[in-house]
Amino acid sequence: MEPILFYGVPSGCSFGSIVALEWLGEPYRLSRIEMPGDVTSEAYRRVNPVAETPALMAGDGTIITESMAILNHLGALGIGTGLGFRQGTxxxxxxxxxxxxxxxxxxxxxxxxxxxxxxxxxxxxxxxxxxxxxxxxxxxxxxxxxxxxxxxxxxxxxxxxxxxxxxxxxxxxxxxxxxxxxxxxxxxxxxxxxxNDPGVRFAHAIERGEAAESSGGFAGEITLEEALSLHRQAA
Incomplete structure (x- = not known):
């Protein structure tokens, strides 16, 4: 399955991870998490027990939390694009x-x-x-x-x-x-x-809940419940 980014609104620091995914250009999906309501729910705590966004469900179902960890994960996928670099350099x-x-x-x-x-x-x-x-x-x-x-x-x-x-x-x-x-x-x-970057304009539109034109690999939104179902299937 495509990676799923759980992003927080309004104005979450997960904004940068949305931009990074757009720049990477690989298929991904987004799951909208309202703050403070959804993010502190029992359902979302199954994704991240500390009740914070962003979180990334990788294609194999592994959950990655914390912006720095998510960005380094994406960076390893984007070495050829210049977004990230090989460890040790x-x-x-x-x-x-x-x-x-x-x-x-x-x-x-x-x-x-x-x-x-x-x-x-x-x-x-x-x-x-x-x-x-x-x-x-x-x-x-x-x-x-x-x-x-x-x-x-x-x-x-x-x-x-x-x-x-x-x-x-x-x-x-x-x-x-x-x-x-x-x-x-x-x-x-x-x-x-x-x-003025297309990926940034896309992330703004996504946060506002407006129609957003992806210049990357955006494959659509998915609800938290749907994402948890996929996570159980991957386990």
């Missing part, structure tokens, strides 16, 4: 270094902002969370801006899985008014270029 190490930075610094910088937005935090505490998040994100954006100055993509001349993951996280500044991305021209340039 300098390119592989560089890709994983940037992915780790995006995950531990850019992703984590948004954590206090999401908490302040989604929970009933008192005024002073909310202000402190927002100030902390803003400070973290300003440092991350400044570092990214220096790192990619003069480059077409995060790794240089060719797009990689790091760019797919980046766009799924970087868009969160649209929800949190704590910095102006235009103050970081290299980051803004990369962001705008990715927003």
């Amino acid at each position: 300098a390119e592989f190490d560089r890709l994983n270094q940037i992915l780790a930075f995006l995950n531990t610094s850019l992703f984590s910088g948004f954590a206090p902002l999401w908490y302040a937005l989604e929970h009933d935090v008192p005024g002073a505490a909310k202000d402190a969370l927002r100030a902390y998040g803003a400070s973290c994100l300003a440092n991350v954006h400044a570092h990214l801006d220096r790192m990619i100055e003069g480059k077409d993509w995060l790794l240089g001349d060719q797009r990689s899985l790091a760019d797919a993951y980046f766009i799924g996280i970087a868009r969160w500044t649209n929800y949190h008014d704590v910095l102006d991305r235009r103050d970081y021209p290299s980051v803004q340039r990369l962001y705008e270029k990715l927003e």
Whole structure:
């Protein structure tokens, strides 16, 4: 069977995995997981016991969780496309270094902002969370801006899985008014270029529940119940 990506809405970090699958060009299917309702359900916990998206059901029924693990799995399938690299090479190490930075610094910088937005935090505490998040994100954006100055993509001349993951996280500044991305021209340039990419436009349409035109191997949506049935058959 085709791999199935369980993606979270609204605005899940699984966005980058959808883009990566589009760029890979191999057949795949998507299963929409509403947050926080579906993702905490008993049914979805059979996919991922920690109740988080994304999760990927590989063609043999194996479940892979965590964005970094999913992207490395897809990268091994995309070596010929330049999306990923063979383990043991300098390119592989560089890709994983940037992915780790995006995950531990850019992703984590948004954590206090999401908490302040989604929970009933008192005024002073909310202000402190927002100030902390803003400070973290300003440092991350400044570092990214220096790192990619003069480059077409995060790794240089060719797009990689790091760019797919980046766009799924970087868009969160649209929800949190704590910095102006235009103050970081290299980051803004990369962001705008990715927003015009067909795979990124496809992922946006999928999240919004609109008709989406795939430029990759999208084979349709599947419900969580249907995916679990396929998983039992593959076991």
